[in-house]
Amino acid sequence: MNLSQISYRPHIAVVGKRNVGKSRFVNTLIGSEVSAVSEIAGTTIDPIKNPLELLPYGPVLIVDTAGIDDEGELGSRRITQTIKTIASADLVILIVDSRTRLSSKERELIAYLDKIEVTYLLVVNKIEFGVNENLLEELTELRTTHFEVSCKEDVGFEELIRKIIRMLPREDEFFSLNDIIAPTDKVLTVLPSGLPDEEHSLLLSYLDIIKNNLDENTIVTICKDTEFSEISAKLNTPDIIITESHLVNKVSALVPEKVKVTTFSLLINRMKSDLPVFVKGLQTVSKLKTGDKILIAEGCSQHPYNNCKFKIKEWLYSNSKKELNLDFIFGGDLPENLSEYKLLVHCDGCKLNHTEMQTRINEAKLMDVPIVTFGIVASYMKGAIPRAVASLGIKSV
Ligand SMILES: Nc1nc2c(ncn2[C@@H]2O[C@H](COP(=O)(O)OP(=O)(O)OP(=O)(O)O)[C@@H](O)[C@H]2O)c(=O)[nH]1
Ligand SMILES: [Mg+2]
Numbered sequence: 001m002n003l004s005q006i007s008y009r010p011h012i013a014v015v016g017k018r019n020v021g022k023s024r025f026v027n028t029l030i031g032s033e034v035s036a037v038s039e040i041a042g043t044t045i046d047p048i049k050n051p052l053e054l055l056p057y058g059p060v061l062i063v064d065t066a067g068i069d070d071e072g073e074l075g076s077r078r079i080t081q082t083i084k085t086i087a088s089a090d091l092v093i094l095i096v097d098s099r100t101r102l103s104s105k106e107r108e109l110i111a112y113l114d115k116i117e118v119t120y121l122l123v124v125n126k127i128e129f130g131v132n133e134n135l136l137e138e139l140t141e142l143r144t145t146h147f148e149v150s151c152k153e154d155v156g157f158e159e160l161i162r163k164i165i166r167m168l169p170r171e172d173e174f175f176s177l178n179d180i181i182a183p184t185d186k187v188l189t190v191l192p193s194g195l196p197d198e199e200h201s202l203l204l205s206y207l208d209i210i211k212n213n214l215d216e217n218t219i220v221t222i223c224k225d226t227e228f229s230e231i232s233a234k235l236n237t238p239d240i241i242i243t244e245s246h247l248v249n250k251v252s253a254l255v256p257e258k259v260k261v262t263t264f265s266l267l268i269n270r271m272k273s274d275l276p277v278f279v280k281g282l283q284t285v286s287k288l289k290t291g292d293k294i295l296i297a298e299g300c301s302q303h304p305y306n307n308c309k310f311k312i313k314e315w316l317y318s319n320s321k322k323e324l325n326l327d328f329i330f331g332g333d334l335p336e337n338l339s340e341y342k343l344l345v346h347c348d349g350c351k352l353n354h355t356e357m358q359t360r361i362n363e364a365k366l367m368d369v370p371i372v373t374f375g376i377v378a379s380y381m382k383g384a385i386p387r388a389v390a391s392l393g394i395k396s397v
Contacts, residue, residue: 265375
């Protein structure tokens with residue numbers, strides 16, 4: 001895996017009721033007529049993705065969607081599409097009409113956005129008609145910051161674009177390790193000896209990502225676990241040790257408390273997705289009951305983790321001592337019946353980008369299904385937690 005595989009173009013989803021001006025908003029941002037606009041409600045029926053160079057930020061993907069108040073069987077299918085688009089968005093722009101109060105659909109949508117904790121911005125459109133006082137009061141009550149624009153008169157866009165740029169994630173935000181590792185820190189990476197070649201190459205690819213994110217003044221040393229004591233002494237105690245979960249305890253016992261000790265997979269979890277959510281999900285692992293349904297999901301169909309899947313199964317049984325109902329999926333989307341599961345155990349997502357992984361986390365949050373990854377379960381079962389997560393600045397459960 002290299003960094004280009006996990007780089008991505010942030011998705012901005014434009015959502016709202018029918019006819020509020022979503023498509024015209026997208027056209028105004030892009031500066032050309034990419035989406036059909038009309039006074040007939042329900043003009044946009046499928047999500048439409050448009051590339052946009054948002055200067056000075058860079059390339060993004062802006063997604064026009066069908067109205068969240070669409071009706072009938074077809075309408076509810078369109079709403080599902082819109083919800084999926086929201087789940088995979090880095091930023092959601094919710095458009096409302098300046099002339100009307102918030103409808104129940106719009107309130108539901110705001111509650112949904114709050115629940116999945118996606119970053120969103122509320123935009124009041126058509127302000128040349130004036131802004132409804134009740135709407136303003138409702139927005140103040142909800143403590144939602146909003147922007148006022150008129151797509152028709154091209155008003156309010158300069159400031160709005162500056163705000164959008166401030167709200168968009170920066171790629172280095174996800175991948176940076178600067179808050180954990182300072183320049184001139186001594187980083188010791190400990191690889192297990194006696195691993196099959198394929199697993200070694202996986203660890204080396206992890207290391208490659210981590211190396212790419214270390215300050216160039218950082219001193220990185222690689223050794224095998226069998227040489228750990230000697231190398232650690234030569235380094236006069238490293239500042240941080242990165243290793244495999246099953247080696248954390250062994251390594252931890254040999255170095256002072258102040259030394260950070262963590263794992264490759266936790267670092268990858270942190271860089272690619274939401275490690276605190278997974279740490280919280282661990283609470284469920286120890287409370288599983290007989291008959292609980294658990295979904296074990298692989299992000300891709302060609303997975304290097306086949307072995308890991310069986311280990312996870314074994315660990316779940318040995319930890320809970322309960323008969324659990326395990327389902328497995330490989331590749332594709334999470335199933336519609338996700339809410340039936342007590343726990344979602346997802347792969348670390350080495351073949352998924354940040355947005356794809358975040359989408360799955362959002363879907364799980366929406367369904368109130370705790371989510372953990374193979375990496376965090378492995379670390380937990382091997383006793384690597386709490387030290388391995390505390391070393392990354394996260395309070396353990
Ligand atoms: N006066 C005024 N009309 C606007 C403004 N923005 C959009 N409209 C009009 O509102 C109508 C609906 O605009 P669309 O962009 O098609 O709305 P939409 O939200 O995409 O609607 P659906 O695709 O049906 O969900 C069109 O007639 C637009 O020209 C605005 O700022 N002021
Ligand atoms: Mg439209």
